[in-house]
Amino acid sequence: MKIVVCIKQVPATNEAKIDPETKRIIREGVKAILNPFDTYALEEGIQLREKFGGEVIALSMGPPKAEQILREALALGVNRAILLSDRNFAGSDTWATSYVLAQAIKRIGQVDLVICGKQAIDGDTAQVGPGIAAHLGWEQATYVMAVEELSSSCIRVKRMHEDGYDICKISLPALITVVKDVNIPRVPTLKGWLFSLKQDIPVWKPEDIKAVKTKIGLNGSPTMVVKIEPPPPRQTRTKRIEGTARECALSLLRELRSRNII
């Protein structure tokens, strides 16, 4: 079983700032982390390999510093990692990004399953996973909360809905996007980190994946961002209640009643 897990480096903050000119997220000076939803995708890939054997490859498109999250993936236990990084990839929207990732998956070859997190916490679109499947012409299942069965020809998964779940069986090769309920991600070990620091991470350019220049970067991005702005900050206040447990409970009760919460 050859599994590719697509991961993304995102700003480590919920207070992302937006450049008013370019309408893009300002990433300079903000700590970058592995997209939290992608930790579930990595864990699922590693667990499937532990169960069925094979290889897990972490794949990411981003600036050179995105190498850090690929090292983290290696520390967690993936077999190898590949970075897609080039000036011509910059400015790609979700469609162009999914095209680049799909081209890289073709280049890897003989891939049975692609796993993505349900969405990235910066863009929040949840479009890249399905976009990759569309570019590859593969079957897909989104919002997967459990992998129930995997064979050499198909995968059966449980998909989460707002009002329940459904179970679907799709043919391999396929792509799935996973939600938090799918597993509990492991954290990297010291041994894993020390191993990962010694590994080479190849950097692929457009020509390595036979990407058509008009389909990548700003040129290949049909999305037009007209306006983007952060939501107004939340108005929160903390009130400390002092006294004995009984007094505190009574004060809290009065407070909640005065606000019509109870």
Added chain:
Amino acid sequence: MIHHILNKNYLVEVLPPKQDSENLEADLKKFCTRYRKVIDSGYCVCITDNTMGNLSFQGTEIIEEFQLSVLPKQVMIHLNTFHRKDDLDNILTTCHQKEIEYILVITGDGSPRLPKLRPEDVNFTNIDSITSVELLSYIHREYPGSFCLGVAFNPYEPEEHELEKMARKIKAGAKFIITQPIIGRNKVLDKLINRYPQIPVIVEAWMSKNINLLSQAVGYEIGLKEEYDPIANLKLLHKLYPGCGFYLSLLGFKTQYDLLKDTWI
């Protein structure tokens, strides 16, 4: 823990490197140097567990990787409730194999990367969330007689609530208590000592001059009229609490360490 009090041995906190360290090798080297220094002084080295929810390396894995010596009564690890079950068991098994006797069991702080133990992980069915009390019970049940388990005491929490929690911790098998950082006389701490005269109490001394950081750590605004002098506070605590042990957090290894030998007389 009474051993440390009778022999005037400090418990010295050493923070393991964070996982997002930009210079991991240097940070690991610094950790190992500090660890060895504390051991060589005859003190007890205390290794934290993902403080304030920051993902860091476990003390047990650094001890294993760098083959750091574990001398009797000289190593303590903190253990909180934010672990996967298999990771928790790995830590406890390593402690047992390495003969790490002391474990400070705390509820701890979580973060998106730190999963909380689920009640079913530690065989509890009638509760919603795991605290240090359930973790204590689990360790006692699964590793009977292997460890000397301690718990934390926070005098900045509402007193009645904190003392009630302490009663449950003692009932669950806590054998020593380590306080949150204390500055000067603390009436809630006095009550604790009077209530449990048979349990060794270790007073935490805040060794950084940064009081704002302490306020953040305990979640309570600690306003001081004068500039905070950590060494003067430590000396004062020795006078006020002569029957207690002392846990030093954020100790300056370059500037303060050598002063310690003349402090606990």
